[in-house]
Every structure is written in C-alpha cells, then in structure tokens.
Amino acid sequence: MVAPGAEDPLDAKSGKGPLAQRIDPTREKLTPAQLQFMRQVQLAQWQKMLPQRWTRNIVTGLGIGALVLAIYGYTFYSVSQERFLDELEDEVKAARARAQERASGH
Numbered sequence: 001m002v003a004p005g006a007e008d009p010l011d012a013k014s015g016k017g018p019l020a021q022r023i024d025p026t027r028e029k030l031t032p033a034q035l036q037f038m039r040q041v042q043l044a045q046w047q048k049m050l051p052q053r054w055t056r057n058i059v060t061g062l063g064i065g066a067l068v069l070a071i072y073g074y075t076f077y078s079v080s081q082e083r084f085l086d087e088l089e090d091e092v093k094a095a096r097a098r099a100q101e102r103a104s105g106h
Contacts, residue, residue: 025035 023030023038025038030038
C-alpha cells in the first residue's frame, strides 16, 4: 500500500514509471549526491549517443567532400572545353599575317 501523499512508482493503468522532470541546478538547491548522479546520467546519455553522432559526422563530412570534389571536377571539365582562347589566338595569328602582308606589300 502506498503512503498518502507519495506517488505510486508505477502507473497502474500503463505500467510505466513517472516521467522525469527537467531540473535547473542553478535555481534549485541540490545535494552533492544529486549533482553527481546528474553528471553520471548525462555522461551515460552522451556515451550512448556518441556512435550515432560519429556516424552522422562522418556521413556529413563525406557528403561535403563529395560536393567539393564534384564542383572542382566540373570546373576543370568546363574550363577544358572552353575554346574561346583558341579562337582569339587564331584571330591574333590572322591579324599578324595581314599586318605582315600590308608591311611587305607597300
């Protein structure tokens, strides 16, 4: 039997325990044991989420790296196909040839 005023540790209907309450350690007076327990729980949660975070960071890094390499490769591909400098060089050669013909023809 539960004492009056005390909460039942298990909800009779759902069979679940009570929900945790968010505590602000700066506002509430906590004992050193409570603070130590909070640190232990935070460390356990951090260690539990660490593999997921590593995986997510690796996937993100690979995605960004692939994007950078794709842009770099596309830039080299598009620059290699540009022929406007070749056309300008051909025009310069033709202009020099015309200038030499004029110089020698006069």
